[in-house]
Amino acid sequence: MDVGNPLHLLFELNGALLDGSGSGDHLTRALEILGRGMDLPRALVSLVDQRSGRLGIAASRGLSDRERDVLDGAGGDSMARNVVTSGEALTLPRLGDSPVFARRIAAANDSTIADRAFVCVPIESAVGVVGALGAELLPCDAQTLAAHTELLTTAASMIAWSVRPARGDADERQRLLEENRRLKDELKERFRPDNIVGNARPMREVFDLIGRVSASAATVMIRGESGVGKELVAQAIHWNSPRAQGPFVCVNCAALPKDLLESELFGHEKGAFTGALARRRGRFEIAAGGTLFLDEVGDFPPATQVLFLRFLQERVFERVGGNETIRADVRIITATNRNLEELVKSGNFREDLYWRLNVYPIHVPPLRERSTDIPLLAEHFAQASAERAGTTVKRLTPGAVELLTSYPWPGNVRELENAMERAVIESPDGVLRAQHLPPTLQSADASDPTTHGRTGTLADAVTRLERDLITETLRQTRGNRAAAARRLAITERQMGLRVERYSIDWRAFRRGADA
Known part of the structure; x- marks a missing residue:
């Protein structure tokens, strides 16, 4: 819930x-x-x-x-x-x-x-x-x-x-x-494109498209895999548009039974069907003067597609069981992770509706195509999770960052957020290490080319842990390799060999790294 x-x-x-x-x-x-x-x-x-x-x-x-x-x-x-x-x-x-x-x-x-x-x-x-x-x-x-x-x-x-x-x-x-x-100003600030985490080139292109389309009234279709943040893009468009004074109403079409979707969108009159105990306004009426975001629009049943097409053409509709024609001034933003072009070819999605919706497409890239953003997003989600839990996060270790950036993230940003929430819970001292991340990250399929050669073997896990421990101990001793060796119960020669093997810049910790 x-x-x-x-x-x-x-x-x-x-x-x-x-x-x-x-x-x-x-x-x-x-x-x-x-x-x-x-x-x-x-x-x-x-x-x-x-x-x-x-x-x-x-x-x-x-x-x-x-x-x-x-x-x-x-x-x-x-x-x-x-x-x-x-x-x-x-x-x-x-x-x-x-x-x-x-x-x-x-x-x-x-x-x-x-x-x-x-x-x-x-x-x-x-x-x-x-x-x-x-x-x-x-x-x-x-x-x-x-x-x-x-x-x-x-x-x-x-x-x-x-x-x-x-x-x-x-x-x-x-x-x-x-x-x-006050609430409106806070929402506009939160969903300002500059505040959406990401510096990778594909995301900069998304921010540019948001800036261009926000000021217009054009219908927008947001494409992308599940969990990439399509609703976040829709909210950024709304809160940076002239319609920011109006409501932003979100409907997950895939979460609603097909026989209730029409009533949810267009409303119903009392007695229109069993259980309709009173007149109910639909989402089109509720979103009047603002923006209606329809997520997973590819799941629309054929009958609802016809009614939706009529609204896009004439901006009018009737409630289920009613005769009154209602006009609503609503901006439409849709999103889908499905291949609408294939659905059109197979006859499961109306071609005329497709062209009405695909006025201004925006593609949100999957997380694996913006891997340089992963450390930024991981830190952002870790801090947010810690704040909710009333704890603090000091940092992510290099081993954790390496593991995060080498994983293919099939669940995209949503999966990363869940992974960081788990890591915050698992970490006893606020330092997020590789072993605090979910097991799925540590046993990714070695045959997947997106794992960049990581095999997920025991030897690799031990190597990541050893590098983590050495890096963290050098940080705590401010780059003093002798002190770090004593803490880890190894010789100074062994410490030197491992620092060279893992290309650890121990001098950086002497230049003011926080212990």
């Missing part, structure tokens, strides 16, 4: 709250954003009526009309009442362990519900606790639960402005506008 980009999620939530006055519709929109961004099966906002003091449901996601009526009739959700009374957040790592949820779990006849977590946080304004934001979460560990609780607490504070008395609205709205501008 990965939130993905919490900053972007909060920015989108803030924008939705600014669009309205805190009515039920806008609170429903807020829950829709949180639910989509955090994969929340169910969520609700409960508010205290200022006159009666009664707690009631103001907005919900994933609850049927009957469930809402039952909760409202009982004076709101019991968990929410406890949170409003105490003013403190409540977390349940597992619903099945709580007797409060036992009846609902039994009635649902779905064993997976018992493994979900639950979080309820107070909605607190200057006048006190005025409500609660509750949500069911997919099964997660304690660290993820804590991170999601923190994110929901932030969301609750942003929602609070909309339920304050009218006299406070002007001040709160101004505060929220300032927060919106």
Whole structure:
């Protein structure tokens, strides 16, 4: 259950709250954003009526009309009442362990519900606790639960402005506008092409294309293998375009069942199909005024291709089960790791749609074609992982760098990020060595020409470890070979031979290398 980009999620939530006055519709929109961004099966906002003091449901996601009526009739959700009374957040790592949820779990006849977590946080304004934001979460560990609780607490504070008395609205709205501008500036800075890690020539060409196309409204198709960072390129285009004031909405088409993709993109009317309990806006409506990023567009089923082509031609669509024609001003950016040309030849992808999408293609190179960027990316991911874990990273040893640069990286940047996260966990002292990297890196197929001759034998592993130890010890002794030899329990002659064998510049450590 990965939130993905919490900053972007909060920015989108803030924008939705600014669009309205805190009515039920806008609170429903807020829950829709949180639910989509955090994969929340169910969520609700409960508010205290200022006159009666009664707690009631103001907005919900994933609850049927009957469930809402039952909760409202009982004076709101019991968990929410406890949170409003105490003013403190409540977390349940597992619903099945709580007797409060036992009846609902039994009635649902779905064993997976018992493994979900639950979080309820107070909605607190200057006048006190005025409500609660509750949500069911997919099964997660304690660290993820804590991170999601923190994110929901932030969301609750942003929602609070909309339920304050009218006299406070002007001040709160101004505060929220300032927060919106701050988040927007931070996102624009984060996704500035200069801040995307990479100096290799293929990436410089990508940065150049981003700079050219950002200012236009052209449809962009981003090509590249899985894990190369296509979404990062799409976000860089959006946040450096005139549409940066609008939303950036991402849809992973491959992750959605084909029979739900049309509803997800175009929305649906109440009763359009079984389970359509209320009208729902699609991603095209949500992205109005901004950018819609469609990842894995090659997975579009034929029926959806027809509807998508119509939108690209006329910029209009209808919700599933509806007759109203809706116009949306949306910039389209697509991405795929599939060979669309072959799909067109085989009849699985419409040729006219292909040409509509392929207006401005950008190819993101695989990591093996930008190997000079690997040390930079590895250090970047290591520092980011250490920051999340509350630890520090001192450096990567030469042996680790050699191993990283010789591996073919079939999973590209995403695999490298995971590898560095593991290395940070494995390292006891903040120095990332070859042995801290995943076993897959240390047993790469010797027949692969991209491994640059590394055989992955025991002898090679011992050689890398020996070079690592000697280099690290020379660094610690500031290039004093005699002291390094004593630490490693070898003779000075043996140290000299190994320094020469591995071409280690021991003098560099005397010139101020950090011990």
